Amino acid sequence: MKRRLRIWAGRFCARLKAWVLGRPEWVRYWVITLLLVGVAYLDAGLNYPGPKDWAFWISMFSCVVLVARGWYPRLVLCATLPGLYAGTALVASMVALYTVARSRAAAWQAWLAAAFLCIGTYLPWPISKVLTESPSDHTQRAIYACIYAIGPTALGLLVQTREALQSRIVELATLRDHERELHAQTVIARERARIAREMHDVVSHQAGLIAVQAGALQVTAKDPTVRETAGTLRGLAVATLEELRSMILVLRAAGAGPTELAPQPRLADLPRLVAESEAGAELEVAGGRPVSKLPLLPEPIERAAYRTVQEALTNARKHAPGARTLVRLELREDCLRVAVTNGPPEVAALPGDTSTWDPLPGGGHGIVGLRERAALLGGTLAAGPTADGGFKIRLSLPLTTASH
8 A cells, every 4th residue: 555655656746747847937936936835824824823913924924925036035035034033934934045045146145044044943932032941942943943044055055056057068068069060160161272272283284284285276277177176175175264263262262271281293293294284394403313313302392392383384384375484493401492484475476376365264373372382381482573574483491390
């Protein structure tokens, strides 16, 4: 029988808890408040020994004011203290003390309120009874007063701390999700910037080479059919370069910021690059040594030098067709220097009709990207026209910084 009673009581409490938690917050507040008011009323009314005089009604008032505990917790506590001192409103004062301790007030206010409740619980009414009670009664009364005062205060502070921790956990979870989102966006931005650089350095280089060769064929070919086909190829290459430029602008805008150097070619590939440039370029190494005999340099240094030469040759084909281009490497103990110099354009010297020769499109990001590469490696890059109408790019990369 007792076991069935415990099971029934457990199920009832579980269902009651589920029903209360499933209600809106204001419904839960009023249900709990009315329940506490009823318990305080029973405590104050049933435990009052004498006739219903002014002390009784003060105790009843202390129970009624609990309905405002959520809005004015300190004022409600002050209103319940007269019922505690002169009457029997102990539960009402304990409920008000718990509400003060649970509120966002400072902890010292809760313990000050606990001191008032402790004093009110310890002192009898009328106060003159203190002189007639025995030391045993005083000790017992002091113990109960401390328990009645410390219990609600500690419970209220504990609930307040629990709520603060829950809100902090929710805040930390939100910040963690935000940090993950920012990290993902940063990774995507870096990848977009890397793709934009690869498109500019590799795809644009090849498309520019196709456009230059098609243009040269269009100018020099004697067969009208060949010239028409070459013009079509050049137009398609120019359109491709325009599309690439637009895509690079979008990718750079979405992925601005420092990126990793991911291109694969190195200095050993420079002779092939110069030979395939179709720009009348020559490669010269200070000291007369071939590139294959140069010592192995840090990989970012070689990549930056290769991309600088590649961009300079692409610009020479675009803006100075027919001009002679010189690529010069100089390896010192502390730095690597690269200089690419081209003369003025000589399109007018080409045979055939040059009226259809349209300038190739450019995005204006080549020199900017080269300066960015040099800055990431602690070097410098200078670019500008020469006295004879040509153009020169000078790159200097320190070896010590790259090695570190």
